[in-house]
Each structure stands twice: as structure tokens, then as C-alpha cells.
Amino acid sequence: MTALRIATRRSRLALWQAEHVKARLEKLHAGLGVSLVPLSTRGDELLEVSLAKEGGKGLFVKELETALAEGRADIAVHSMKDMPAELPPGYLLAAILAREDPRDAFVSVRHGSLAELPAGSVVGTSSLRRQAQIAARHPALEIRPLRGNVDTRIAKLDRGEYAAIVLAAAGLKRLGLAARIRSYLEIEESLPAAGQAALGIECLNARRDVIDLVESLQDAGTSACVRAEREVNRALGGSCTIPLGAFAEQTGGGLRLRALVASPDGKRFARAEGEGEAARPEELGLRVAGLLRERGAGEILAALGA
Numbered sequence: 001m002t003a004l005r006i007a008t009r010r011s012r013l014a015l016w017q018a019e020h021v022k023a024r025l026e027k028l029h030a031g032l033g034v035s036l037v038p039l040s041t042r043g044d045e046l047l048e049v050s051l052a053k054e055g056g057k058g059l060f061v062k063e064l065e066t067a068l069a070e071g072r073a074d075i076a077v078h079s080m081k082d083m084p085a086e087l088p089p090g091y092l093l094a095a096i097l098a099r100e101d102p103r104d105a106f107v108s109v110r111h112g113s114l115a116e117l118p119a120g121s122v123v124g125t126s127s128l129r130r131q132a133q134i135a136a137r138h139p140a141l142e143i144r145p146l147r148g149n150v151d152t153r154i155a156k157l158d159r160g161e162y163a164a165i166v167l168a169a170a171g172l173k174r175l176g177l178a179a180r181i182r183s184y185l186e187i188e189e190s191l192p193a194a195g196q197a198a199l200g201i202e203c204l205n206a207r208r209d210v211i212d213l214v215e216s217l218q219d220a221g222t223s224a225c226v227r228a229e230r231e232v233n234r235a236l237g238g239s240c241t242i243p244l245g246a247f248a249e250q251t252g253g254g255l256r257l258r259a260l261v262a263s264p265d266g267k268r269f270a271r272a273e274g275e276g277e278a279a280r281p282e283e284l285g286l287r288v289a290g291l292l293r294e295r296g297a298g299e300i301l302a303a304l305g306a
Contacts, residue, residue, distance in 0.1 A: 001209055004032060004074050004210070005034075015036070017079065017199055018036050018077045020174075021075075021097075021217070028217075037067060040063070060078075074203065074210050075210060077200070081193040081194065081198075083200060084238065090206070091202055091203070091205060092203065095201040096201075096219060096226050101169040101184075102192045102196045104166050104168060104185040104190045105168065107172070114134065114141070114185070117141055120141070120142060122143075123162065123164050124166070125167075128243040139266070150167060153165055153167065168192075170197035192246075201214050221278070224281045227282055228281035232259045234285075236297060236301065242261065247259075255277070255278050256273065259272055259289070261301065264304075268296070268300050270295040270297035271295065272289075273291075274287050
């Protein structure tokens with residue numbers, strides 16, 4: 001191939017991610033010309049409603065997949081945490097790139113951490129997963145929805161609409177906004193979303209030429225971790241709208257996977273963890289999902305209608 005087209009959302013972070021993949025591919029494949037196909041997605045347009053009520057994070061993906069199917073693009077670059085647990089027939093993840101910092105980040109103008117916020121302070125987040133974990137540890141805080149791209153969310157904070165907001169550290173770092181991070185929520189305090197901080201490349205499974213080209217970007221360790229995390233989500237129904245955290249890390253030759261399901265108010269949690277072979281990440285994810293069900297995840301999901 002001498003030319004490759006990348007479907008991407010139009011947000012500054014999505015464009016950074018696509019440009020990152022473009023630069024990596026052009027460096028690895030001499031003579032390859034890569035261009036971007038920026039698209040608006042339904043998720044980007046629904047700024048005043050809850051994603052959970054409108055169909056979840058898959059709303060950020062559909063238009064990009066349509067561009068692949070119609071031949072307007074060859075690959076799509078996604079944040080893995082925005083990817084549904086199961087892809088439509090005919091599509092595959094051709095590569096998962098090395099993960100950035102997977103932690104959540106605390107951003108505030110006046111305060112250094114969640115623990116420093118006065119009772120009644122308003123904290124903004126778009127994530128039910130974050131909401132549940134913050135509410136459990138800091139019940140005196142008021143948590144309100146926060147939508148929009150990273151720059152929009154920070155602008156709302158700076159206008160005084162929120163005392164603090166919680167965002168993915170990876171997005172802030174990729175956009176050169178690491179200086180806005182006042183502190184990090186460690187993994188034990190806020191378990192990340194499945195796939196958080198990892199980028200994935202999607203294409204049609206019939207495009208062997210594309211698969212051969214982009215698989216050079218695959219990071220084996222990150223891929224194994226993300227596959228284990230995504231299997232927890234898939235095994236529990238595959239919804240992007242449930243308060244679910246899943247995080248795997250390499251331990252020698254294996255993987256350690258931690259996961260949780262929570263009620264949005266933070267009053268009910270099911271937690272589980274396990275270790276397994278890096279070569280069989282889905283087996284580990286399935287086993288940990290089973291432990292979550294044994295510990296009450298099914299009842300929590302049923303109460304949410306999931």
C-alpha cells in the first residue's frame with residue numbers, strides 16, 4: 001500500500017490520536033502516505049444528554065465504522081475505553097498500541113485533591129464508574145454530569161461551574177495539559193475503565209493488506225491486558241453504560257486483573273481479581289467476571305436494568 005486513510009472523530013484529542021498513528025505508520029513504512037478523514041459522531045453531537053440513556057460510548061464509533069464499510073477510510077483510530085465490548089460482524093481490532101497512564105486525574109483551580117474539597121463541593125464527571133467510586137469514598141461531595149471534549153470540560157471548570165472535575169490522565173497528557181493535573185486517583189482509589197489510556201486500530205476483517213500494515217503497531221503486553229479487561233465487560237453484558245472498572249497489568253509472565261461493578265450512588269460494590277496467563281487473557285477475564293457475579297454483580301446490574 002502507498003496510501004492509507006484514517007477515520008477519526010473531530011475532537012482535538014481524537015485528532016491527536018489519529019495524527020500519532022499517522023506519524024508512527026509513516027515512520028515504519030517508507031513511501032506510505034497517510035491522510036485523515038475527520039467525522040462527526042452521534043456521541044459528539046449529544047452534548048446535553050446522558051450517554052448512558054442514549055446508547056453508551058458506541059455512539060462515538062458507528063460513523064467511523066460506516067466510513068470503513070463504505071470505503072471512505074481504511075482504518076479507524078479509537079480510544080479503547082470507547083469501544084463496545086463486541087464489534088459488529090466484519091470488523092476487527094488490528095492493533096492495540098502501548099498504553100499511556102491509565103489513572104484518573106483530579107483537576108481543580110483551588111483544591112489539590114478530592115479529600116481537600118469542602119462538603120457539598122460540586123465534582124464533574126461523565127463516567128458512572130468514576131461517580132460510583134468517588135461517591136463511595138467521599139459521600140459529602142455532590143457529583144454532577146460533565147459532557148463535552150477535554151477543552152470544553154476544563155472551560156466549564158474555569159468558569160466556576162464545578163469545584164473540580166475528574167478526567168482521564170492520558171487525554172490530558174496527550175494534549176499537553178498535564179500541568180492542569182493537581183493529583184492522581186491511584187488505581188486502588190479509582191479503578192480505570194476497560195481499555196483506558198490505550199489506542200486501538202479497527203478495520204474490516206477482509207482487508208488483509210491493511211491488517212498486515214498496521215499490526216506493526218501492536219503492543220503485545222497492552223493488547224493482552226486490554227483483551228482481559230474487555231472480556232469482563234463482554235461477559236457481564238457488554239454495555240458501555242454500566243459502572244464497571246477493569247484493569248489488568250503484567251506480572252512476570254502473566255497478568256493480574258482487578259474488576260468491579262458498582263451502583264451509581266456508590267453504595268453497592270462487587271469486586272474481584274485474579275491472575276492468569278498472558279497468552280489467554282480472555283480466559284482470565286471470563287473467570288473474574290464469574291467471580292463478580294458470585295459476589296453480587298448480577299443483582300447490581302439487574303437493578304440498573306442492564
